[in-house]
Amino acid sequence: MNERWDQTLPIESAIAGHSDALSQVWVGVRRWVAVILIAHKPREADLEDLLQLVALQVCRKVHEVRDPSLFKPWLRTVTINIAREQGRKASRKRVGMLRLVGRTRNEADQIGNMQLSEDAKRVLDAALSLPEKYREPVLMRCQQSMSYKQIAEVLSLPETTIETRIARGRRMLRETIELQTKQELEAEKKQRSRAIRVGGA
Amino acid sequence: MSNDHNQSNMSPENSAHLRDLLISRVIDGSASPEDWSSFRILAATDAEVWTDLSDAQREHEALCEVMHAATAIADGIDLPGGSGSPLVFESRVTTASRWGGWAIAAVVLLGWFTGTISMNPGQVNGGASGGPTAGLLPALQQASPDEAFGQYLHAGQTSGQVVGEMPNQIVIETLPLEDGTIEVTFIRQIVERRVLDKAYREAVDEFGNPIVLPVDIQSLKTRKSQ
Numbered sequence: 325m326n327e328r329w330d331q332t333l334p335i336e337s338a339i340a341g342h343s344d345a346l347s348q349v350w351v352g353v354r355r356w357v358a359v360i361l362i363a364h365k366p367r368e369a370d371l372e373d374l375l376q377l378v379a380l381q382v383c384r385k386v387h388e389v390r391d392p393s394l395f396k397p398w399l400r401t402v403t404i405n406i407a408r409e410q411g412r413k414a415s416r417k418r419v420g421m422l423r424l425v426g427r428t429r430n431e432a433d434q435i436g437n438m439q440l441s442e443d444a445k446r447v448l449d450a451a452l453s454l455p456e457k458y459r460e461p462v463l464m465r466c467q468q469s470m471s472y473k474q475i476a477e478v479l480s481l482p483e484t485t486i487e488t489r490i491a492r493g494r495r496m497l498r499e500t501i502e503l504q505t506k507q508e509l510e511a512e513k514k515q516r517s518r519a520i521r522v523g524g525a
Numbered sequence: 526m527s528n529d530h531n532q533s534n535m536s537p538e539n540s541a542h543l544r545d546l547l548i549s550r551v552i553d554g555s556a557s558p559e560d561w562s563s564f565r566i567l568a569a570t571d572a573e574v575w576t577d578l579s580d581a582q583r584e585h586e587a588l589c590e591v592m593h594a595a596t597a598i599a600d601g602i603d604l605p606g607g608s609g610s611p612l613v614f615e616s617r618v619t620t621a622s623r624w625g626g627w628a629i630a631a632v633v634l635l636g637w638f639t640g641t642i643s644m645n646p647g648q649v650n651g652g653a654s655g656g657p658t659a660g661l662l663p664a665l666q667q668a669s670p671d672e673a674f675g676q677y678l679h680a681g682q683t684s685g686q687v688v689g690e691m692p693n694q695i696v697i698e699t700l701p702l703e704d705g706t707i708e709v710t711f712i713r714q715i716v717e718r719r720v721l722d723k724a725y726r727e728a729v730d731e732f733g734n735p736i737v738l739p740v741d742i743q744s745l746k747t748r749k750s751q
Contacts, residue, residue, distance in 0.1 A: 362595060379603070444590065466592040487549070488546070491550075494552070495581075
């Protein structure tokens with residue numbers, strides 16, 4: 325993602341109702357919409373379903389955006405609302421359906437249709453456990469290296485605030501993972517000493 | 526960031542903030558020569574900063590990899606268009622939700638899908654378009670689940686109890702398996718119709734407990750009177 329990427333999006337034409345322009349804008353923003361959904365949706369909610377809902381809402385409401393410069397913050401708000409409201413509903417329904425057939429869903433192992441390795445799961449879990457104001461910029465920074473400026477534009481915050489939040493968020497991520505690793509090692513150690521004691525007895 | 530920053534004169538809070546920023550800038554490849562100088566000064570008194578930098582770098586890369594793969598799903602989501610345009614969809618939903626009463630809503634939904642409902646049990650069996658004939662039907666106990674399901678649809682439609690199967694199945698979980706196959710858990714929806722002489726509706730009592738109440742069928746308008 326580069327600076328030109330933003331400037332070439334025909335946001336004004338999209339708001340004016342040109343469907344080709346709207347499609348072009350959507351293609352340009354849908355990946356960061358996915359990042360915002362991941363940052364705010366309940367674990368069990370399906371990312372693809374939520375993306376479709378955001379796409380639908382963009383079609384229905386984009387004409388209400390008054391100023392093209394407000395398009396990105398507007399889209400972020402729409403996305404967060406869908407992630408929270410629809411995500412909760414969808415995940416409740418899905419969990420209920422799975423319970424009906426005697427199954428449970430472990431979304432922590434899965435994101436979209438992707439199976440995650442233990443390491444990837446650990447990093448993602450830690451990132452998703454960050455406080456909201458750090459979580460979103462840290463995840464966005466991973467998205468094709470969105471610049472601080474682009475992230476600041478979406479979050480309607482100064483660039484310096486974004487830089488501080490990313491730096492602090494990364495430290496918190498490191499500390500969370502360190503703590504998890506320490507706890508796992510301790511649990512393993514305890515289990516081993518218990519096994520030795522049982523074997524000795 | 527100035528090289529002149531004297532770490533020892535800084536408050537612990539500012540010092541931690543500077544440390545976070547320097548590590549973050551190095552990870553992003555945006556550290557200036559001055560930032561690098563500050564980093565070296567910091568590392569001279571705090572060797573752990575190198576370990577933290579390497580951990581942070583590794584975690585950032587792992588997270589980028591996960592996020593890149595996860596958000597790739599977005600590339601397959603286009604804006605709705607054509608006959609399934611959002612406006613058409615919206616008007617359908619609004620029309621359906623404007624009706625009060627579950628009975629009318631059910632009729633609306635049935636009408637919505639008329640013509641697309643699979644009315645031919647032969648299709649379910651994967652058999653010929655004429656559908657299975659009674660003599661060729663395997664005994665229920667020996668039938669495969671699909672064959673048994675086809676028999677149920679056929680018998681239900683003959684008696685009028687089964688209207689048909691909804692064309693869309695609701696996928697509730699997909700799980701890629703180790704052998705390269707994929708396990709899909711989904712709901713098949715069957716539309717049935719019954720003629721009842723008693724009916725009940727769900728309600729809530731004054732304490733908020735769910736209860737069922739009998740419906741006064743005589744007070745409902747019959748189809749003829751409508």
